[in-house]
Amino acid sequence: xxxxxxxxxxxxxxxxxxxxxxxxxxxxxxxxxxxxxxxxxxxxxxxxxxxxxxxxxxxxxxxxxxxxxxxxxxxxxxxxxxxxxxxxxxxxxxxxxxxxxxxxxxxxxxxxxxxx
Amino acid sequence: xxxxxxxxxxxxxxxxxxxxxxxxxxxxxxxxxxxxxxxxxxxxxxxxxxxxxxxxxxxxxxxxxxxxxxxxxxxxxxxxxxxxxxxxxxxxxxxxxxxxxxxxxxxxxxxx
Numbered sequence: 011x012x013x014x015x016x017x018x019x020x021x022x023x024x025x026x027x028x029x030x031x032x033x034x035x036x037x038x039x040x041x042x043x044x045x046x047x048x049x050x051x052x053x054x055x056x057x058x059x060x061x062x063x064x065x066x067x068x069x070x071x072x073x074x075x076x077x078x079x080x081x082x083x084x085x086x087x088x089x090x091x092x093x094x095x096x097x098x099x100x101x102x103x104x105x106x107x108x109x110x111x112x113x114x115x116x117x118x119x120x121x122x123x124x125x126x
Numbered sequence: 127x128x129x130x131x132x133x134x135x136x137x138x139x140x141x142x143x144x145x146x147x148x149x150x151x152x153x154x155x156x157x158x159x160x161x162x163x164x165x166x167x168x169x170x171x172x173x174x175x176x177x178x179x180x181x182x183x184x185x186x187x188x189x190x191x192x193x194x195x196x197x198x199x200x201x202x203x204x205x206x207x208x209x210x211x212x213x214x215x216x217x218x219x220x221x222x223x224x225x226x227x228x229x230x231x232x233x234x235x236x237x238x
Contacts, residue, residue: 011171041224047167052212052228068225100167106224113157113216114174115226120167 012037012107014118022124023093030089031121033103038083040106043115044076047100056101059086093125128152128217132229139203139236147198147232149213157216158189159226160198164209172198172211203236210234 013036023029033042044056056076057065065078079087090097100120107114129152139145151158160172173180173187175196180187184203189196200207210233214226 043224043226045226052230053169053214053226054228055225058224102169104226112174113176113224114159114171115157115216115224116171117161117169120169122167 011114012039012105012116014103014105014116016101016103016118016121018121019119020122020124022126025094025125027093028089028091029093029123030087031101031103031123033086033088033118035084035105040083042080042086043104044078044086044088045102045104045117047102047120049098053102056088090123093123095125098123098125128215128227130213130215130227130229132211132213132232134232135230136233137235139234141203141205141236141238143203143236144199144201145203145234147200147211147213147234149196149198149215149229151194151196151213151215151217153194154218155191155215156218156223157214157226158191158196159214160187160196161212161214162207162209163212163231169212200234203234205236205238208234208236 017032042059045053057067059065059080077089102120104117131150158176161169175189177191184201186199210231213229
């Protein structure tokens with residue numbers, strides 16, 4: 011299975027600032043996904059990040075607020091812009107395991123963001 | 127719309143007890159996964175099971191795709207089984223490829 015790392019693991023940020031979260035995979039993958047988990051809630055997909063193309067955002071999420079980069083097949087970043095306390099969440103990236111002939115997805119350890 | 131519903135929302139067990147968690151989904155799926163989220167927030171893959179039955183130690187899962195439900199069985203529960211269990215589905219067709227829709231989770235607490 012793919013091994014995924016995220017940086018930072020946690021951060022406390024002031025409102026109005028921005029934070030960029032990195033996601034690194036140990037193998038090349040076509041599709042990477044970014045999810046948000048608000049406190050006490052389930053996970054919600056923010057966007058799909060494909061290498062060489064614009065990210066595809068889900069309803070309720072916009073590029074100006076959550077810009078995403080996907081410069082190569084092993085790396086992606088998600089920026090949370092102009093943060094407010096409502097952005098306090100765990101942000102997780104996931105990938106489909108390209109080594110397997112299934113759709114199974116694996117998740118990074120998450121970035122726990124607190125906005126004050 | 128596309129929905130994944132889990133039950134029960136909360137479950138409290140004594141160590142050694144068995145339990146069954148249920149996941150209902152609203153449409154055909156390419157992917158159906160069960161995860162355990164530990165207290166540090168990490169999602170641990172339990173089963174990839176769009177159909178059929180699988181077992182891994184004390185855990186097993188069954189998905190009946192034609193009836194659109196999946197069950198996760200935990201036998202001889204241990205305190206380390208505590209946490210949140212999520213079911214997530216990638217629905218077939220349309221433009222939903224690879225996008226997991228999560229249920230609301232079952233919070234499991236196992237007391238010693």
